[in-house]
Amino acid sequence: GENVEQHPSTLSVQEGDSAVIKCTYSDSASNYFPWYKQELGKRPQLIIDIRSNVGEKKDQRIAVTLNKTAKHFSLHITETQPEDSAVYFCAHNTGGFKTIFGAGTRLFVKA
Amino acid sequence: GAGVSQTPSNKVTEKGKYVELRCDPISGHTALYWYRQSLGQGPEFLIYFQGTGAADDSGLPNDRFFAVRPEGSVSTLKIQRTERGDSAVYLCASSLTLGGDRVAAFFGQGTRLTVV
Numbered sequence: 001g002e003n004v005e006q007h008p009s010t011l012s013v014q015e016g017d018s019a020v021i022k023c024t025y026s027d028s029a030s031n032y033f034p035w036y037k038q039e040l041g042k043r044p045q046l047i048i049d050i051r052s053n054v055g056e057k058k059d060q061r062i063a064v065t066l067n068k069t070a071k072h073f074s075l076h077i078t079e080t081q082p083e084d085s086a087v088y089f090c091a092h093n094t095g096g097f098k099t100i101f102g103a104g105t106r107l108f109v110k111a
Numbered sequence: 112g113a114g115v116s117q118t119p120s121n122k123v124t125e126k127g128k129y130v131e132l133r134c135d136p137i138s139g140h141t142a143l144y145w146y147r148q149s150l151g152q153g154p155e156f157l158i159y160f161q162g163t164g165a166a167d168d169s170g171l172p173n174d175r176f177f178a179v180r181p182e183g184s185v186s187t188l189k190i191q192r193t194e195r196g197d198s199a200v201y202l203c204a205s206s207l208t209l210g211g212d213r214v215a216a217f218f219g220q221g222t223r224l225t226v227v
Contacts, residue, residue, distance in 0.1 A: 006153075034215060043202065043218040044154065089153050097142055097208070098167045099216065101153035 002027060002094050006102030014110050019077045021105045023090035026071060030092040033066060033073050034099070039086045047088075048075070080109045113137075115219035117203050123225045124193055132188040132222045136205030143186050144216060145178055146202040154202055160186060161208065193226045200224070 004025045013019050023033075034049035050057045050064045050073065057064050061080075066073040073092075077084055090102040116135040124130050136143050141162055146154035156170040160180045168178070175193075180186040190197055200223050206216040 036218075043220045046215050046217065049215055091153075097144075097159050097161065098156055098169070099144070100156060101146075104151075104153050 002098075002100050004090060004092055004100055004102045006090050006105060008105060009103065010106045010108070012108040012110065013080050015080060015082060017080055019075075019080050019084070019107055019109075021075045021088055021090065021107075022072060023074070023092075023102050024072045025092045027092070027094050028071070030094060032093045032099075033064070034091050035064060035075050036089045036091065036101075037086045038089065038104075044089060077107075080107075082109050082111050085109045115203055115205050115217055117201075117219035117222050119222060120220065121223045121225075123227060126193060126195060126226055128193055130190050130193055130224065132190075132201050132203075132224070134186045134188070134203030134205075134219060136184065136186070136203070137217060140205035140207055140217075141183070142206045142208050142216070143180060144204040144206075145186070145188050146204065146218075148200045148202055148221070157188070190224075193224075195226045198224055198226045 004023050006023045031052040035047050036044035037047045038044045048059050048062050048064050050066050061078045063076045087104045087106050089104050091099050093099050118133045143160040145157040148154045158178050159167040163183045175191045178188045200221040202221045203219045204216040207214050
């Protein structure tokens with residue numbers, strides 16, 4: 001199907017620790033996987049994306065890994081800071097341009 | 112413009128009324144998307160435009176919802192006979208399309224629709 005499952009729904013970490021959010025999809029035609037960060041009352045902001053021909057992508061403290069065989073992808077945030085606190089959404093396209101979002105992970109970074 | 116612009120930012124309407132929500136995408140972006148986001152949930156796909164045509168409207172919940180993009184730029188989402196369950200934040204996003212590949216979509220700030 002089209003849906004993407006995202007875990008955990010809530011994640012609390014200590015400042016400086018790493019945070020990992022995982023998503024699983026089922027559409028083998030999916031080839032684009034963006035991650036969005038949404039702060040309270042704000043619009044979703046793209047933080048990183050990956051295509052199916054790449055297994056890993058990194059941008060400073062943020063990295064995304066993709067396992068196409070297992071149909072799962074993950075967001076890794078290292079050296080977390082209080083300003084990383086937000087809701088994070090994984091998403092995937094379904095072979096075209098329709099993008100389906102996960103339910104979100106609320107990340108709390110405790111100072 | 113510099114970013115995706117949506118108007119109004121807030122809309123309160125009475126049950127049964129008709130509403131129009133406007134989206135002005137980033138200049139040059141050929142792809143435009145409408146999403147609906149309820150509290151505590153992820154954005155829910157409604158419709159996708161490539162140019163002037165609706166390439167995928169499979170997310171529209173019923174025939175009370177309709178969207179247009181007559182000149183391939185600004186889009187209007189139209190909701191007839193609004194119901195309280197339509198209350199949500201309606202998000203618009205736009206992106207380039209490069210050689211048929213999906214590229215990053217950028218969201219507007221949304222229109223918060225409240226049906227009373």
